[in-house]
Amino acid sequence: MSSKLLEVKGLSKAFLGIKANDDVQLSIHAGEVHGLIGPNGAGKTTAISLLSGELRPDSGQVFMDGKDITNLSAWRRIHMGLARSYQISRIFPDMTLLQNVQVSLQIAHGHSFRFVAPAFGSHGDEALAMLAKLGLEDRAHDLASSLAHGLRRELELAVILARKPRMLLLDEPMAGMGKTESIRITQLLEQLRGQVTMLLVEHDMDVVFQLADRISVLVQGHVVATGTPEDIAKNPQVRAAYLGGEDHDG
Amino acid sequence: MNKLALASLMILLGLAVPHLAEAVGDPFLTTMATRMAIMGMAVASLGFLVGFAGLVSFGHAAFFGIGAYVVAILFKHHSEASPIPFLPFAWEGSLSGMVQLPLAFIASFLFALLVGALSLRTRGVFFIMITLAFAQMLYHFMISLPDYGGEDGLSIWERSQVPGLDLYNDYDFYYLCFGLLVGVLLLLRMIIHSSFGVIIRAASQDEARLATLGVPVFRYRLLAFALAGGIAGLSGALAANLYEFSGPGLMHWSRSGEMLVMLILGGMGSLFGGVAGAIMFIGLEEILAGWTEHWALILGPILIMVVLFAHGGLMGFFSRGRS
Amino acid sequence: MDSILLIEQSLNGLQLGMMLFLLASGLTLTFGIMGIINLAHGVTYMLGAYIAASVMAATSSFLLAVLAGMGFAGLMGLLMEFTILRRLYERDHLDQVLATFGIILVANEATKMVFGPQALFMAPPEYLNKSIQLADGLQYPLYRLVIILVGLLVVLGLRHLILNTKLGMLIRAGATHRATVAAMGVNIAQVFTLVFGLGALLAGLAGAMAAPLLAVQVGMGENILILTFVVIIIGGLGSVRGAFAGAMLVGLVDTFGRAILPLLLAAILPPETASGLGNSLSDIAIYLLMAVVLIIRPEGLFMIKGKR
Numbered sequence: 041m042s043s044k045l046l047e048v049k050g051l052s053k054a055f056l057g058i059k060a061n062d063d064v065q066l067s068i069h070a071g072e073v074h075g076l077i078g079p080n081g082a083g084k085t086t087a088i089s090l091l092s093g094e095l096r097p098d099s100g101q102v103f104m105d106g107k108d109i110t111n112l113s114a115w116r117r118i119h120m121g122l123a124r125s126y127q128i129s130r131i132f133p134d135m136t137l138l139q140n141v142q143v144s145l146q147i148a149h150g151h152s153f154r155f156v157a158p159a160f161g162s163h164g165d166e167a168l169a170m171l172a173k174l175g176l177e178d179r180a181h182d183l184a185s186s187l188a189h190g191l192r193r194e195l196e197l198a199v200i201l202a203r204k205p206r207m208l209l210l211d212e213p214m215a216g217m218g219k220t221e222s223i224r225i226t227q228l229l230e231q232l233r234g235q236v237t238m239l240l241v242e243h244d245m246d247v248v249f250q251l252a253d254r255i256s257v258l259v260q261g262h263v264v265a266t267g268t269p270e271d272i273a274k275n276p277q278v279r280a281a282y283l284g285g286e287d288h289d290g
Numbered sequence: 291m292n293k294l295a296l297a298s299l300m301i302l303l304g305l306a307v308p309h310l311a312e313a314v315g316d317p318f319l320t321t322m323a324t325r326m327a328i329m330g331m332a333v334a335s336l337g338f339l340v341g342f343a344g345l346v347s348f349g350h351a352a353f354f355g356i357g358a359y360v361v362a363i364l365f366k367h368h369s370e371a372s373p374i375p376f377l378p379f380a381w382e383g384s385l386s387g388m389v390q391l392p393l394a395f396i397a398s399f400l401f402a403l404l405v406g407a408l409s410l411r412t413r414g415v416f417f418i419m420i421t422l423a424f425a426q427m428l429y430h431f432m433i434s435l436p437d438y439g440g441e442d443g444l445s446i447w448e449r450s451q452v453p454g455l456d457l458y459n460d461y462d463f464y465y466l467c468f469g470l471l472v473g474v475l476l477l478l479r480m481i482i483h484s485s486f487g488v489i490i491r492a493a494s495q496d497e498a499r500l501a502t503l504g505v506p507v508f509r510y511r512l513l514a515f516a517l518a519g520g521i522a523g524l525s526g527a528l529a530a531n532l533y534e535f536s537g538p539g540l541m542h543w544s545r546s547g548e549m550l551v552m553l554i555l556g557g558m559g560s561l562f563g564g565v566a567g568a569i570m571f572i573g574l575e576e577i578l579a580g581w582t583e584h585w586a587l588i589l590g591p592i593l594i595m596v597v598l599f600a601h602g603g604l605m606g607f608f609s610r611g612r613s
Numbered sequence: 614m615d616s617i618l619l620i621e622q623s624l625n626g627l628q629l630g631m632m633l634f635l636l637a638s639g640l641t642l643t644f645g646i647m648g649i650i651n652l653a654h655g656v657t658y659m660l661g662a663y664i665a666a667s668v669m670a671a672t673s674s675f676l677l678a679v680l681a682g683m684g685f686a687g688l689m690g691l692l693m694e695f696t697i698l699r700r701l702y703e704r705d706h707l708d709q710v711l712a713t714f715g716i717i718l719v720a721n722e723a724t725k726m727v728f729g730p731q732a733l734f735m736a737p738p739e740y741l742n743k744s745i746q747l748a749d750g751l752q753y754p755l756y757r758l759v760i761i762l763v764g765l766l767v768v769l770g771l772r773h774l775i776l777n778t779k780l781g782m783l784i785r786a787g788a789t790h791r792a793t794v795a796a797m798g799v800n801i802a803q804v805f806t807l808v809f810g811l812g813a814l815l816a817g818l819a820g821a822m823a824a825p826l827l828a829v830q831v832g833m834g835e836n837i838l839i840l841t842f843v844v845i846i847i848g849g850l851g852s853v854r855g856a857f858a859g860a861m862l863v864g865l866v867d868t869f870g871r872a873i874l875p876l877l878l879a880a881i882l883p884p885e886t887a888s889g890l891g892n893s894l895s896d897i898a899i900y901l902l903m904a905v906v907l908i909i910r911p912e913g914l915f916m917i918k919g920k921r
Contacts, residue, residue, distance in 0.1 A: 434893030
């Protein structure tokens with residue numbers, strides 16, 4: 041198989057004594073779409089934040105390209121190509137769509153410690169092209185705060201993709217989306233397949249089973265199974281976790 | 291009216307102030323305008339922090355006070371021909387504005403760097419309170435130094451010597467302050483629109499997003515905080531010259547509160563809001579004080595009314611009126 | 614330091630702590646529940662002191678003086694809430710700072726006009742104005758002991774109120790789940806007004822009790838207000854238990870700082886420098902305490918979970 045881009049070994053994190061992630065093992069291959077599913081409260085968002093560097097694990101390690109990045113702060117991880125989206129899209133609300141992408145490009149080009157030249161004079165065309173990719177170019181000069189929920193998510197993706205990440209951590213990209221919006225995002229992610237490795241946390245099982253090459257199942261902070269969508273669909277442990285755990289002695 | 295025209299008009303008006311004062315036969319107005327320019331500079335730097343970087347500092351008067359003390363201490367040692375004790379090298383101070391004013395900026399900048407480094411890990415109301423705490427510490431520290439006047443502060447017998455200007459001439463002094471104010475506003479404007487400024491503004495809108503886009507937010511905020519502190523120090527150095535005095539009272543928390551009040555009064559959406567607030571506050575104080583000794587009874591309700599009914603301060607009021 | 618001095622200073626610290634708690638409990642509740650920064654909280658303290666001093670001068674009844682100070686402060690608190698502050702709950706902290714600063718200006722000036730610019734002095738009542746012997750060689754003013762006692766009664770009373778009454782349940786719930794409380798059909802505005810009035814009442818009590826210990830003058834409210842903010846920040850906003858811990862901590866640190874620092878400095882510096890420096894440094898001590906607490910725990914010691 042292909043090489044491991046991201047590897048997680050024994051990652052644990054507790055809040056006030058409650059284990060959100062307990063000895064999580066994951067390995068994500070370069071180029072794949074890796075689904076991460078699990079019932080509510082299984083610790084999926086915690087896992088994403090541990091990988092993005094916004095939370096520090098109590099124990100365990102995270103490797104990217106074989107390098108230990110466990111103690112690397114969030115802002116350094118993206119310089120290695122690791123980007124994330126949030127369940128509630130995070131953008132810069134008081135800037136226009138174009139400016140949102142321009143900020144991201146400015147950071148990508150690494151020249152934010154400059155004090156003289158007006159910032160929004162540069163990267164305009166590149167930013168517009170990025171917005172066009174997501175069909176947002178008509179609204180380039182609107183304030184981001186004026187966007188409806190679904191379009192915010194698309195803008196967030198545009199902002200992230202401007203950073204040209206190698207690996208995307210997607211925290212429920214379909215949450216709160218309508219049917220058509222959901223299809224658009226699915227298509228977009230489908231287009232990115234192969235160019236960007238993805239860890240996809242998602243509640244919409246249809247989407248996960250359609251997009252993912254492999255799926256891991258997180259139950260009570262623990263990865264109980266990893267495999268192809270077919271394997272996962274047949275796995276009795278997974279079925280037990282989702283259909284209620286009475287008949288399961290885990 | 292577009293912004294450029296408005297700015298030009300304000301600058302012309304500012305330049306004309308001493309002549310207008312003379313025309314109406316009240317030269318005291320020039321001194322009042324000098325006070326407005328000095329406070330305007332300090333409040334504009336606070337506005338840069340609060341309005342653009344989203345950092346509400348309740349200790350800005352500390353930096354203002356440091357600037358004032360730099361002038362007073364350099365003067366004191368110069369006049370006594372005594373070396374400054376806390377320096378590693380022997381230096382007997384200076385009267386030159388070209389030394390005093392830059393040093394005031396640098397000293398406040400460095401102190402703000404220290405305060406910021408310790409404070410910027412807190413957020414919101416905790417940031418408000420920790421900046422207040424550091425300012426109060428400095429206030430009490432200055433009181434504890436009898437060599438520098440303790441509670442009574444230091445008087446300054448000689449104003450700074452600036453080449454080509456005589457600071458004992460009200461016009462010269464005013465034009466120095468006004469010129470520096472315009473320079474500071476242009477500098478802050480340039481920074482706000484620069485790459486650095488965009489990062490600062492983005493950080494106030496969504497810090498987590500900025501961090502996961504790859505920005506070490508803390509460093510940018512720290513520099514912005516120190517820069518605002520430095521500017522407040524410069525304005526404090528001018529104030530020390532105007533009052534011919536520096537004392538711990540300049541750093542008291544109520545002075546920091548007053549600066550915030552001026553800022554909110556003027557509005558935070560634009561850099562000029564801080565200046566407008568300073569002009570209004572000082573103007574109101576002067577007018578009301580000339581009218582009744584109980585001016586606070588009138589100023590208080592005005593502040594409350596501004597909050598309740600003119601949301602966004604004076605500048606917000608006008609920009610709403612226009613749109 | 615010998616044990617007599619140690620006990621004496623501990624009692625002094627306790628007394629200051631109780632005073633601060635009376636102020637901090639109201640401030641932390643109004644901040645924790647309504648999210649409001651009320652700079653004018655010190656105003657009710659000042660009014661309590663002025664009214665108490667005046668009533669004492671007129672009637673010579675200490676009990677009446679304290680009740681009048683409390684009552685008036687409570688009423689002024691209700692008035693402030695009703696006319697101005699309730700319009701600011703949803704507003705930015707900065708707006709609250711500006712409006713309550715305006716209230717301070719008005720209240721201080723009005724007080725100066727009514728009572729004159731000179732400070733008022735209030736003698737403690739005859740029956741409390743003596744020292745009692747606590748131990749061999751330890752005389753302690755009875756009045757200060759009474760303050761500690763009153764503070765303890767308020768602590769117990771608040772504890773009962775918060776743990777065992779419907780209002781207390783709403784206060785606890787209001788601090789963390791405001792929307793839930795509103796959804797239960799409770800008139801949250803009424804709860805707010807009540808809590809605000811209670812906070813002002815306690816501040817007034819603190820002012821009235823403090824009046825015999827210090828000069829009653831304009832500006833006294835702002836001085837103690839900053840200390841009170843230090844207390845609730847250290848304790849964690851919205852937590853009455855935190856306010857109590859913070860108040861005790863600040864009271865003791867401040868008192869011991871004042872007692873010990875000059876002694877320590879005297880060992881290394883000439884005496885007059887040492888006492889001056891010692892006094893200022895002990896002023897610094899509590900701010901240092903707050904800064905250290907915030908640097909280690911950026912949200913205070915007893916932060917209520919899930920609250921900004």
